[in-house]
Amino acid sequence: MADKIATREAYGNALAELGEINKDIVVLDADLAEATKTCIFKKKFPERFIDCGIAENNMFSVAAGLSTCGKIPFASTFAMFAAGRSFDQVRNSIGYPHLNVKICATHAGISVGEDGATHQCNEDIALMRTIPGMVVINPSDGVEARAAVMAAVEYNGPVYIRFGRLALPIINNNEGYKFEIGKAIKMAEGTDVTIVANGMMVSEALEAKKILAEEGISASVINAHTVKPLDVETIVSDAKKTGAVVVSEEHNIIGGLCSAVAEAIGENYPVPVVRHGVEDVFGKSGPAKELIEYYGLNAKGIVEKAKKAISLKK
Amino acid sequence: MENEKILALQKIATEIRLGIVEAVFNAKSGHPGGALSSADILACLYFSELNVDVNNPKDENRDRFVMSKGHSCPGLYSALALKGYFPATELKSFRHTGALLQGHPDMKAISGVDMSAGSLGQGFSCACGMALAAKLNGKDYRTYALVGDGESQEGQVWEAIMFAAHYKLDNLCLIIDNNGLQIDGRVSDVMNTMPYESKLEAFGWNVITIDGHNIEEILDAFKKAKRVKGKPTAIVAKTVKGKGVSFMEDQASWHGKAPNEEQYNQAMAELTAYKNSLGGNN
Numbered sequence: 001m002a003d004k005i006a007t008r009e010a011y012g013n014a015l016a017e018l019g020e021i022n023k024d025i026v027v028l029d030a031d032l033a034e035a036t037k038t039c040i041f042k043k044k045f046p047e048r049f050i051d052c053g054i055a056e057n058n059m060f061s062v063a064a065g066l067s068t069c070g071k072i073p074f075a076s077t078f079a080m081f082a083a084g085r086s087f088d089q090v091r092n093s094i095g096y097p098h099l100n101v102k103i104c105a106t107h108a109g110i111s112v113g114e115d116g117a118t119h120q121c122n123e124d125i126a127l128m129r130t131i132p133g134m135v136v137i138n139p140s141d142g143v144e145a146r147a148a149v150m151a152a153v154e155y156n157g158p159v160y161i162r163f164g165r166l167a168l169p170i171i172n173n174n175e176g177y178k179f180e181i182g183k184a185i186k187m188a189e190g191t192d193v194t195i196v197a198n199g200m201m202v203s204e205a206l207e208a209k210k211i212l213a214e215e216g217i218s219a220s221v222i223n224a225h226t227v228k229p230l231d232v233e234t235i236v237s238d239a240k241k242t243g244a245v246v247v248s249e250e251h252n253i254i255g256g257l258c259s260a261v262a263e264a265i266g267e268n269y270p271v272p273v274v275r276h277g278v279e280d281v282f283g284k285s286g287p288a289k290e291l292i293e294y295y296g297l298n299a300k301g302i303v304e305k306a307k308k309a310i311s312l313k314k
Numbered sequence: 315m316e317n318e319k320i321l322a323l324q325k326i327a328t329e330i331r332l333g334i335v336e337a338v339f340n341a342k343s344g345h346p347g348g349a350l351s352s353a354d355i356l357a358c359l360y361f362s363e364l365n366v367d368v369n370n371p372k373d374e375n376r377d378r379f380v381m382s383k384g385h386s387c388p389g390l391y392s393a394l395a396l397k398g399y400f401p402a403t404e405l406k407s408f409r410h411t412g413a414l415l416q417g418h419p420d421m422k423a424i425s426g427v428d429m430s431a432g433s434l435g436q437g438f439s440c441a442c443g444m445a446l447a448a449k450l451n452g453k454d455y456r457t458y459a460l461v462g463d464g465e466s467q468e469g470q471v472w473e474a475i476m477f478a479a480h481y482k483l484d485n486l487c488l489i490i491d492n493n494g495l496q497i498d499g500r501v502s503d504v505m506n507t508m509p510y511e512s513k514l515e516a517f518g519w520n521v522i523t524i525d526g527h528n529i530e531e532i533l534d535a536f537k538k539a540k541r542v543k544g545k546p547t548a549i550v551a552k553t554v555k556g557k558g559v560s561f562m563e564d565q566a567s568w569h570g571k572a573p574n575e576e577q578y579n580q581a582m583a584e585l586t587a588y589k590n591s592l593g594g595n596n
Binding site: 052060062070071 | 374380420421422428429430431432433435436437438439440441442443444445446447448450451469470473474476477480481
């Protein structure tokens, strides 16, 4: 496996792999197959690929209809349109009847890059996790993206999976790796602060742990790939040990993983929770890597927030 | 066509209307106007056209029906109750807290409901998915969807119209309940959607325009729709909102309002008198 791969690429590959195994899988896209990477499935199984044109609302409701007849639809477009434009369709056509549709949204977050604010969806996790019964997953690398797709097929119900445009380092390519919906992964043990992250921020969290260690601060790192259902037990038990939490995600600090963790900590074991993410602003155009620095969505940003969390301990 | 069958369906349509008034009166809310306008279509669907089995409501080979104009569900519920999917007494607790019959169709809870609907424009797209699934699965069931003329102002309806023609869904039948009224008034005044015929034909559809209260025309349109291959068929059903209850007919104000007791008694009396006038056994 390459050192780096975009989670959207891993998604496309996983679909093509699954297509062989499960004949009920159908893939829908809204004229973005080349970008979402559903084109990999399309090439292999053209008869099971349904291009809906630039009409996302119809696409998600069509997917709902297909699922009532035994199909397992994977419906893809950019996160902005899946969670944003088609929120009503995802909620009412798919979520309310709890249908077996997999909403696979790519190009989430700031790392979309040059397309700018209109296409950088920093609100999708917040929107999706308010829908009752919706599983919400934000994988941290290509290995996890593939595993999430495989797990989503095994799960009977609606699942939202967020994929990114940017190539990410592979961090889960180890023998003991096991993906389970709703089960966070403890990436590193620590005693002074708990870093909870998902998506592209997990590798940054591991970097942040190294920087903090140099300053004598011991951080544990939890990969909360599933935002809903959140693994409250793993997060709270670690917070009990460290007494301070920082949450990092490539998303608005309002409503997403930051909020989910703050809710869980507040209700179970109140300790300081500091949020690290996009601070309630729209994105901008620019190369993804530059934007990541611009918005501080990196290890350095996590380190600052971790220190703040520690300083807030009573 | 045998007169007996037509008469029987007219009686069933009237039974459906009685159920609609019963449900909405007991709920003290709901949408009688568009339910009453679609009652004859529902009678023809559930008591002649649809290949469905009340004892096997999830049969994968059954025909599908989607009430995309979900607010007209008192009509659907009334038809399903008559068909035997659940006891008719459930109609009296329509919209009540904790009751079976939700304000808009809920496929998870209510036997016989093929799709949850209510947010306008979505149900018809779902029906497109069901029709496409039949093609993919090599099954010969048909899918029917009832869309309101006001509902067709939703952009999603036209996305679906485009989609169904593109994928040549000749196993799909769209019925437009063209009663000409919506909450704010005449469809032609609020946001004109007509004419349907030339628009749908331009999108590549086969179009049949009928009197949506004429049983013979409804059944004939279903028959013709089945014979058309390579494109979907739309039946533009000209109807009267509130049909069958004199004071509700062609009144936008009866879109989403329940009758009071006096109005309820009058409506039930009118419908019962009409049913009796059709003769035969009750």
